[in-house]
Amino acid sequence: MKTRFSIRKVIYALAAATLPALVSMPASAQAPDITRIVVGFAPGGVADALARVMADKIRTQVGGTVLVENKTGASARLAVQAVKAAPPNGKTILISSPSPISIFPLTYSKLGYDPDKDLIPVAHLAQVRLVASSGVGQPYKTMAEYVAWVKKNPGGQGVGLVTMGSPTHFGLLAMAKSIGVPLTPVPYKGTPPIITDLVGGSLPLSIDAIGAQMELYKAGKIRFLGVTGTERSPFFPEVPTLKEAGISGFEEASSWFAAFVPAGTPPATVSMLEKALIDATKDAQVRAKMATLAMEMTGYPGDTLRKMIQSERAHWKPIAEASGFKGD
Template sequence: MAAVALPAMLAAPAQAQAPDVTRIVVGFAPGGALDVLARVLAEKLRVSLGGTVLVENKAGGSARLALVAVKNAAPDGKTILMSSPSPVSIFPLTYSKLGYDPDKDLIPLAHLAEVRVVASTGMKQPYKTIGEYVNWVKGKPADQGVGLVTMGSPIHFGLLSMGKTTGIPLTPVPYKGSAPILTDLVGGALPLSIDTIGGQMELYRSGKIRFLGVSGAQRSAFFPEVPTLKEAGIPGFEVASSWFGAFLPAGTPPATVARLEKAFIDAAKSPDVRAKMETLAMEMTGQPGAMLRKTIQKERAHWKPIAEASGFKGD
């Protein structure tokens, strides 16, 4: 019975999907910041697009599986990718075989949100600024590890730039997620981490961790008291902030692209969406696809010499 039932169950979603169903594909498991944003936007898009909008989590391959799935989807506007920067900006620099060409296989639809990254430490540490950390960590090889989640990401290459600027051979220490990083920060086992702000807000507000500097060219509106890393004397993180954007398969008709672009931008700029995403320190942008394309090209040009000098390969 199981042998008969399983194929039927696997086939059911494809058989049941109606022509007016729009899928937003996310390359991460449910519960993360990108997944939350996709589900909040889906609620708005159900009204503006006048049909069913589903979020499909297709985790695996550092979000590459999701991108390939959208690349291979029919270019009819019914399958939309929501992605962070690495799969489209960084991976072309670090993977010899991707299975896709983001510039040829995808149409940038809309730049939706910016998510800052922050250098954090625990309250047990003696330094209160990034400058004090740099002075403290010099000559301490055992303490030069910096926690991060993804190797080959803007955060990783920003850290390499930081090491070059300070003259300290900082070592990226990859973690499986933000939760274990925060555990080690609070416990004092990890001197420094660089990660997105969202999951750290409550610990910061409750006085259990300290923010030493945020990415970006200007201070975050959510934490205006925290200087940018550049202000603190650490350049290299101006373009290391994460962002979320929407993409369509290449070949999607221009009229369809224009209709969906407007729908996503309107949703991203709506006051209720902004209010919901502020809880994750997510700064909604709502910019057109042309802006997203320029952002990707700018970031790739910035990180290319750093990635090449590092010798890092994602394969």
Template sequence: MENSFSLRKLSAMLAIAAATVVPGMAGAAGADTAPTRIIVGFAPGGALDVLARAVADKLRVSLGSTVLVENKAGASARLALDAVKRAPPDGKTILISPAPPFVLFPLLYQRLGYDPDKDLIPVAHLADVVLVASSSVSQPYKTMPEYVNWVQRHPESAGVGLASLGGTVHFGILTMGKSMNLPLTPTAYRGAPMMISDVVAGSLPLGIDAIASQIGLEKSGKIRFLGVTGTKRSALLPDVPTLKEAGIPGFDQASGWYSAFVPAGTPAATVARLEKAIIDAVKDPALRSKMAIAGMEMTGLPGAEAGKLIQTQRAQWRPVVETSGFKVEE
């Protein structure tokens, strides 16, 4: 009987203690176990989605928590950015974004809906996405200087293909045309596959897109690589000169990149913890090899470096965009 009374008394005391837990303590424990979400602004299966899922696999171990990837496609990745902007600043929501929403969109959109410098904090620069200019092997030119000479003789056929207007390739083409007095016409496609199909067929004289979308065709002898964007040769294509080396201006800052961001107001200690975890993830040799196949060169730079790059590239493109008069009305 004594034991029975003692057990009943203990149960009552525990019930009273549970009822008097300080409000917020349970919530704090729940927050610690809440999953970390990585938000990307494109559909599953693309290069950015592949990178996000590879990073998520590494973060599950380093952070010791569940890490989910959510695809919020639409509005040129602005839906994803808006979702992260509005998320609690607790380090549980991470945006992995390409360059345009931070570099070019502030120069192009009349009503952007976010401040790229105030609403999000750069956490880490993850990867460079080098682009390559290609042509069909059936074309008479084998180098960019030969292509330029060909365009001068055939100004009616000076279309240059790209995946979409309003990006760095678009303004690189405009800069090239103006600087070299060439009648180049940026020709936008609904996607890289359709553009590259026209390059292979020879109906499009030149196309510019990511290495990953073209490397198989180049290896099979259907297209020829003429030059890569950026200021140095790609480790993925060491024998292909940069467009600058080939005498073509306008593409020094045209390579793409992916960086990670969190909502403004996220504590500095939390940002630092995520920065280290993400940089360690992208420097993992297995991940680097996997992403190289997708045409990415992993960087793993601190958030401060990502922020500086955004400002440098935006300043570089501002006069080009203003001169072009190109704007997005939305």
């Protein structure tokens, strides 16, 4: 009993001596050092994959733990709003696609945020090409043949896409105008049902990201008729751009992912994150991993990203206004 009493006394004495020191420790020493990368998409998609690779690579530069938070809902607007409301200390980073930043200010009267005032562009990370796809059972093998076919078949004017009010949507409207056919956007809840209808032959054409379709293309289950952008995809150089195929409207429609932080974040912190993220996009392992999703790493600085956003918005503004589409 005496031995137990002595040990207990020592434990109590150590606790009593340590407690004041713990209480006096600064909050930063008590709380874990966590950086959050917020994405507005569910786990398992290309945005989530990119965020997790970035989180792993910037860990040593930013220090502490880097976590990915999937904040889905409202077409990724909830993610933007969450980052807007976060402390401007560099510990919350948004990775976004173009629509919430470049397009939604044109289509929502009550957006809940102003991307130009509430966010600071940090770095452009990657480009993701869209591709016009069809099933192998369709009678056309090129975009020129598709245009000739759709002009003769008014019932085949539906084109599958994932998001209304997006560059894909407005690019399709521009394409319809360029070929003189009133194409109809057919919204889907995701890429898998689009692929099902393409392979089954009930959907004549779709325009969606390459990544989720590339294995089916390689297996000969679907055809790639043309990619977006002004240059051919480095992953599929045999596929012409839509512009090369005589289709206007998709030069500015390739998707991308970029990083942002809340307004008010100190310039030195922004510069540190910019360097960390750009360095990550140049890493050979990162590029190899993202190549499996047909994601082209870019690594443009924040100032370049800001100019790209303004240019994109200016490009899509007259098309969005002419369409009359509203996201509200």
